Amino acid sequence: MCTDKRVAIIGAGIAGLSCATALQKAGFAVTLFEKSRGVSGRLSTRVTDAWQCDHGAQYFTARDPLFDAEVQCWVAQDVARVWQPRLMVFDGKSLIPKVDDGKNTRYVGYPSNYTPAKWLAKTLNVVPESTVIGIHQQDAQWLVNVMEQGVYPESFDEVILAIPAPQAAQLLKHTSATLFSLCNAVEMRPCFALMLQFDQTIPCKFDGLFVQTGVLSWVARNSAKPGRQTHSNAEVWVLHAAAEWSATQVDADRDWVAQEMLSAFHQLLKLDTSVQASANALQAPQQFSLHRWLYADTANSITDVYHYDDSERIGICGDWMNGGKVQGAYLSGLHLAHALISAKASC
Ligand SMILES: Cc1cc2nc3c(=O)[nH]c(=O)nc-3n(C[C@H](O)[C@H](O)[C@H](O)COP(=O)(O)OP(=O)(O)OC[C@H]3O[C@@H](n4cnc5c(N)ncnc54)[C@H](O)[C@@H]3O)c2cc1C
Structure with missing residues (x-):
């Protein structure tokens, strides 16, 4: 098993967090970049001094056994x-x-509604308030350009985009043509x-x-x-x-x-x-x-689950590739992680 692969995941919504959790368990060194102050993306809660309100996803259902197992874990943890x-x-x-x-x-x-995401993030290396505005390769390694702090000091073997398609397309413009056209076609x-x-x-x-x-x-x-x-x-x-x-x-x-x-x-x-x-x-x-x-x-939902460009070492995941919703996001991230784990098992 490969234990020293460094992976940058952009986006700490449910897809990014599930991908990161599985990769980290398998021995990958994962860094999650998140533009907001907190994790959870669209499964989130607005909190003020006087009130709080779930303003994104309202609830989630678990029809898939893998996601159901995760949800039962969240229930057991009372999150x-x-x-x-x-x-x-x-x-x-x-x-x-x-x-x-x-x-x-x-x-x-x-x-x-953000509590399960916060619980998942507890053991992960999340870099908050870091909006990724570019990714580029140098000496066969990925460098990540963060709006708030410039080029991140660490380099990575793999990059995973766990963000909505139009935002992913922006980052893919000068890298993977296949993934760029896929993301660009999604409304x-x-x-x-x-x-x-x-x-x-x-x-x-x-x-x-x-x-x-x-x-x-x-x-x-x-x-x-x-x-x-x-x-x-x-x-x-x-x-x-x-x-x-x-x-x-x-x-x-x-x-x-x-x-x-x-x-x-x-x-x-x-x-x-x-x-x-x-x-x-x-x-x-x-x-x-x-x-x-x-x-x-x-609008035009696709059911590819995830994509991985082996030649560029870039993966994409998110709800928009897997039927929308929290369950789709979780499974998209998880299955991409499993694909990377099996691909690297023999390295
Ligand atoms: C109004 C609304 C209602 C919904 N209702 C339901 C529902 O009832 N049930 C249900 O199951 N689902 C519902 N959903 C869908 C559900 O919220 C999503 O399917 C799921 O949360 C998507 O997770 P994700 O990880 O794929 O993406 P996101 O949650 O979008 O996560 C992406 C993360 O990436 C970050 N990010 C984006 N760009 C960058 C960048 N350049 N650099 C760094 N970070 C970046 C974002 O800040 C975000 O945290 C709803 C969504 C909305 C908006």
Whole structure:
């Protein structure tokens, strides 16, 4: 087994973290570059002094045995728990209860959605606040150019890009032509997330609402997730705008976007009979915060799982190559790691 290979992984979302964990276990020396202050990417939580809110992925399901094994490990470590929300669907006319087939156990990070990622990162060498703006080869080694600090002092045998396709394409322009054209062909879509803090409980019948038409696609009572309870009756909600609407309004005035989303939420609440019966149900939020995810999901999803360019020694992984979602991201990173481990086993 090869134990001295140095690998740079760019992106400490779930794909990068699962890849790094498996490689490190197999004896590779891994350095993870992450542009944000913390790990977890789109499975994340906005934290303020007064409230916190999961503004990216809302929950995850585990249909694949490998991912299920990992999730059970997270549950055993108490960094994830089952979430059993009251779910409804807005079909364009009315609110109807969501019929579940019972196969979808929904998990959330506990007490925040970023907790599993933080737990994975505990034993890894993560370099935070480091935006990689270039990679280039020198003497058959990879050098990594970081915006905040210049060229990183260590060199690497392999580079793995665990970032959304358009961001990966930027870094691949002058390296692997195959991987560049693959990433360049992928269209990722934006999503606005509006986080709302209310002083009073909203008396509607749902904790999560799938919205099939209009401005919004998803509405959730964040405070209904395990460990998110705030003081007294205060509640935090999150609204996700529909992909098409987000794309159309991607550069629109942020206050206008927030008001449109809030107004769409109020229209939905008015359809709930419990809200209709309550005098002050349509309260204005005490605070709100809008986040724009530029690369939320993939329009033309591909299922290649991962790619590795052997001649250049560059790998790419991420949810966008494996059906989207947290499970896809985790498995994409894991399978790329397994491929590298078997390729190097004989070196
Ligand atoms: C609004 C929204 C709702 C969602 N809902 C769900 C859901 O309910 N269930 C579900 O399973 N999935 C959901 N998803 C999808 C899920 O969040 C993703 O599939 C998963 O988190 C992707 O993980 P990843 O590691 O592939 O990428 P990311 O999480 O995007 O990780 C990439 C990381 O790379 C970093 N990075 C990017 N460029 C650079 C650079 N140049 N240098 C250094 N670091 C860089 C980023 O900061 C980020 O941390 C949702 C996503 C969004 C945005």
